[in-house]
Amino acid sequence: MKKLLNKKTIIFVTILSIIIIAISFILLNEKKEKTKVVYKHVENEVKKLYPNSYFKNKFPLQYNTYMQTELEAKTKFNGSVKETKFSVNKEPYLPILFNGYGFALDYNEDRGHVYAIEDVTKTLRVNDKSIGACLTCKSTAVPNLIEAMGDRYYNSSFKEDILPKAESLKHESIGCSDCHDPETMDLKVTRPHFVQAMGNKGIDVTKAPPAEMKNYVCGQCHVEYYFRSVQKRVTLPLRIGYTAAAGFGYYYAFSFMNEGDFKNTVSGTPILKAQHPDFETYMTGKHRERGANCVDCHMAKHTSPEGKEFRSHTMTSPLRDLDGTCLTCHKESTKEQVTKAIYDIQERHMKKLHAAQEISVRTHYYINKMITVGADSGEIAAVQSQVHYAQWYWDFVAAENSTGFHDPEGALANLEKSILSSKKALEIATTALQAKNVDINELELKIKERMKAVVDEPDSTKKKDHATNDYFPPMVEQ
C-alpha cells in the first residue's frame, strides 16, 4: 500500500513537472518571440520649427507679401488658380497619355505657396499607399523630419506617419524657414536632395555665390525628381546636365528606372513621367545667359511707403506685376509689348505641344491594335521604344510651368524630337498593321472616337475611363 502510494506520487510529480516545464517553455519562448518582433526605432527628437509668425514683426513687408500668395488670379495660360490640366485649351489628352497612372485621374495647375499642403493632401493621387517623400517640397517640417528620421522619412506612410508628425509640429506651407536661415536670414538650401545632386556635379551649394542662391532656393523644389529604389529617397537626375536629353540619359545610366514610372494601359509601353523641370529649363534658357534669375521675374521689386526697397514674396506669374519684374530690365518696353512677347512665345509653344501630344496619342492606339492582331513582338517592342522616347520629350516640356517661356527654343526643339520619334513609330506600326490587313482609316476613326469621348466627359476624374473600350482593350491589368 505504502509502495503503491509512493509509485502514484512519483507518477503524479513527474507529470506535474512535465506540465510545468512545458508551460514555462512556452511562456519563455513567447517572451523571446515578443522581444524579437517588437523593434523600437531609435529616433532623434524633432527640433521645433520657426513659424512664419516668428518673422512677422521683424519683416512685415516680406511677411505680408508672402501671405498674398493666397490671392487667386489668372493669366492667359497660367496664374494662381486651382484648375485641371485636362480642359480643351490646356492638355485634353493627358487622361489617355498617362492612363494607368495617378496623373490620368487628377492633375492640376499650380497656385500660390500657401496652398501647397492643402493641395498635396487633397489630390486624388495621394492615397493610403503614399509615402512621406510626397511632402518633401510642401512643408516647413520636412528639413527637421529628415534630420531626425534620416532616410526613414522618405518611405514612411504619408497619411499614418509623416503628415501627423508634421501637423503635431504645427507645420506651414513653404514658409520663411524653407529658404532662409532663421537667425541670419541668409538664403539657404534646406532640401538635402538638391545639395547632393549638385554636389554630384561638383557644385557645392553651401558655398554658392549669393546671386546663384536666388536660383538654388527655388530650384530645390521646382525641379524634376524621382524616388530612388526601395528607400524612395527623393533624387534629382541632374548629373549629366539640365536638358531633356541629359535627364533621359541619366535614367538609363544611373537609376533603376528602366521600366519607367508606369505602363500605359492603352499600349503597355513603359513611361517615364517628368515633374516640373522649371530649374532645368531656366538653366538652358537664354535669359540665364542674360543674367536674369528666378527672383528677377518672380519676386517683384517693390518700394515700401517709407522708401525701403524689398522683394515681394508673392511668388507668382510675372504677368501679374510686370513693373516689378520684366520692366526692371526692359526699361524701354511697355507693358503691352512685354505681355505680347510672352503670349507670342506661349501661343506658338501650345500649338506645337498639342501637335506632339496628339500624334503621341495615335501611337499608343496603333500599338494597341498591333497587340490585338498579333503583330510580331519585335516590331511591337520597336514601336514602344519610339513611343517611350517621344513621350518623355513632350512631357519634359509640358511639365515645366512657364508654357515654354523659360527656354522657348529648347522647348520647341524637344517637341520637334518628340514628333519625329512618334512619326517613326507610326511608320513602323502602319506597315505592320497593313501586313495584318488592318483598315488604317477605320483605326483612325476609332481613335478619334476615343479622343472625343475623353474630351466630352465632364467629370475630369472619369475621363481616363474612356481611353479603352472593346475595340481597344486595356493592355495592363488595372
Ligand code: HEC
Ligand atoms: C526671364 C524671366 C523668368 C525667369 C528668369 C524665370 N521665370 Fe518662371 N516664368 C516666367 C514667365 C514669363 C512665366 C509664365 C507666366 C504666365 O504664363 O503667367 C513663368 C512661369 C513660371 C511658373 C508658373 C507660374 C504660374 O503662374 O503658374 C513657375 C512655377 C516658374 N516660372 C518658376 C521659375 C523658377 C523656379 C525659376 C528659376 C529657376 C524661373 N521661373 C525663372 C519668367 C521667368
Ligand code: HEC
Ligand atoms: C521660397 C523661398 C523664400 C521664402 C519662402 C521666403 N523668402 Fe525671403 N527671400 C527669398 C529670396 C530669394 C530673397 C531675395 C534675396 C536677394 O535678392 O538677395 C528673399 C529676401 C528676403 C529678405 C531680404 C530683403 C528683401 O526683401 O530682399 C528678407 C528680410 C526676407 N526675405 C524675409 C522673409 C520672410 C520674413 C519670409 C516668410 C514670411 C520669407 N522671407 C520667405 C526667398 C524666400
Ligand code: HEC
Ligand atoms: C519647399 C519647396 C518650394 C520652394 C523652396 C519654392 N517653391 Fe514655388 N512652389 C512650390 C509648390 C509645391 C508650388 C505649387 C503649390 C500648389 O499648387 O499648391 C509652387 C508654386 C509656385 C509658383 C506658382 C504660383 C502661382 O501664382 O501660380 C511660382 C511662380 C513659384 N512657386 C515660384 C517660386 C520661386 C520663384 C521660388 C524661389 C524664390 C520658389 N517657388 C521656391 C514649392 C516650392
Ligand code: HEC
Ligand atoms: C535681369 C534682366 C532681365 C529681366 C528681368 C528680363 N529680361 Fe528679357 N532680356 C534681357 C536681356 C539682357 C535681353 C537681351 C537683349 C535684348 O534683346 O534687349 C533680353 C531679351 C528679351 C527678349 C527678346 C529676345 C528673345 O529671345 O526673344 C524678350 C522677348 C524678353 N527679353 C522678354 C522678357 C520678359 C517677358 C521678361 C519678364 C518675364 C523679361 N524679359 C525679363 C534681360 C532681362
